[in-house]
Each structure stands twice: as C-alpha cells, then as structure tokens.
Amino acid sequence: MPAHAAEFTEFARVHTPALLRSAYLLTGDQHLAEDLVQVALSRTHRSWQRIDGNASAYTRRIMYHLQVSWWRKKRVREQFSDEPTRRAATEETDVALRLTVRDALLSLSPKQRAVVVLRFFEDRSVAEAAAILGCSPGTVKTQTSRALGHLRSALPELTELVEGGR
Template sequence: MFVRARSHALLRSAYLLTGDQHLAEDLVQEALARTHRAWARLHETGNAEAYARRIMYHMQVSVWRRRKVAEDLPGELPDRSDHRNENAEAITRRMTVERALRSLSAKQRAVVVLRYFEDHTEAEAADLLGVSISTVKTQTNRALERLRKLVPELGNLRAAEGTGR
C-alpha cells in the first residue's frame, strides 16, 4: 500500500535530484528496497516516507562524491518562434527550466529541490544531505545565480532567496 500511495511523489523528487528518469527510477527502487528491509520498525512509527526520502538524498550525495564523468546534454531546444499558442510556449518554458536544472551540479540540483520543490528550511536540507548549513546556502546561491543566467524569467527567485525558508 505504501509503495502504491507514495511512489509517484518519491519519483518526482528523485527526478528533480537526478535530472534523469531512469536514474530517478533506480534511486526510488533502491530507497523502497531499503525501506522494506526496515519496514517493521518504520510502519509502527509512520516514518516510512521520511526514511525513504532520506535514503534517496544520502544515495544522491554519495553519487556526488564519486569521480565525475563529463555529462553531455543531448539536442537543442526548439526555436520559440515555431510555437504559436500558449500551451506550446508553456511546454517550451518548462523544457527550458528542466534543461537549466540539468545543467546544475548534483549538489546544486539537490538543494534547489529540497529548498524550493519540497519547501525545506536550510537547516532541514543540510541535515537531510549531511552537509553544513553554509554549504546549503552556498550551493543555493550558486544554483540560483546559474538559473537566472540560463532562464532570465526566473529573476524573481531573488525574493525567495534571503528568507531562510
């Protein structure tokens, strides 16, 4: 029941962390397998989802620490002038934002996901990732700066940046 109820939400977070559907599916599968092994103690306390998410974050941190291999992003975005209606423009904007997120380092992508997608505080994000609060602040600032350069319409991120939330 837990897997059926929470897999989609876990997969969304994993995709935002990894930037790749297949890697996200692998991350969720491993997190669910580890959660299953600890199910007896987690089920009683109701902490199964928090445990699965923490596993995903920690596994992603371990990926960062591995030796880096150059990442090549395939293809180019279509020219916006080809799109005639609002729906097509919304899709293009979403593709632009997704591509910009994929261009971030894994650490930057993780803090953006935790801070802005899952609405964690800096302290919570630091705890979940096993890093210092200053690391979260630094990575968040670098990520937002990069996103603003790649997607200028995200300039309103400045307002949310200094809130500590």
C-alpha cells in the same frame, strides 16, 4: 501477509508519486528517476522494521544520498536534444520553458541541485535540508545562494516572468 509487509506496501503505494516527482527533479530523466525510487524503496523495505519515525523522510534521504553517489560514479553527461517534441501550439511555450528550466537544473552541481529541490520544490527549511543531506545549515545556505545565482544568470527570462507576475 505480515503486518509490516502490508504497512510497507501501503506506504509505497501512497508515497511513490511524490517520490517520483522529487527523483525526476534530481535526475532530469524519467527512467533514472524510476530507478532511483525503486532502489530507495527496496532499501527502505529492508530497514522497515527498524525505521523509527518518518518513513518518507528516511526514503528521501536514501534517494538524495544515492543520487549523489551515482553522480560521483558517473562522470558521463547525457546530451539532451535542443528541439522539444512536437506539441500543440499552445503547449510549445510551456514545453520550451520546462526544457530550459530542466537544462538549467542539470547544469547545477549535485549538491546545488539537491538543495534547490529540497528547499524550493519540497519546501524544506534550511535545518531540514541540512539533516537530509548530512551537512551543516551553513553549507545549505551557501549552496542555495550559489545555485540561485547560477539559475538567475542562466534563466533571465524566468526571473522576468516571476517578477512580472508579482
């Protein structure tokens, strides 16, 4: 196996779990997240020898651009069940909260969701998020503000939970 193939294989092995978590937050669906990561990794592999720098950032940028492209092409919204799957009684509250957060994230625009994932899930700076999304820092700030306002109005119980835990 050539050295670059071994390097890419190791990169994919190490980074796939984190990429899947980010992709799930972007798509809201495990299967779509797996598809997104697979396509992003295949494109990263094709460019592997030309990547100069952080391959993880390169792959994430591909993921974000692919997801926005898929959103533009697909205008059909999936309908999720209002009823969480049956779980142990102690897990029901966590499951309901996860579903509520997921539904709120899915109600954001594609750019707003990407900004929220980058800024708060991946803890990226405004400048890093702007570079990944290919937009200005001002756009990132505006989209972040709008997204947080929407999430605060959609999830008042989460706001109370966060403020109560301080």
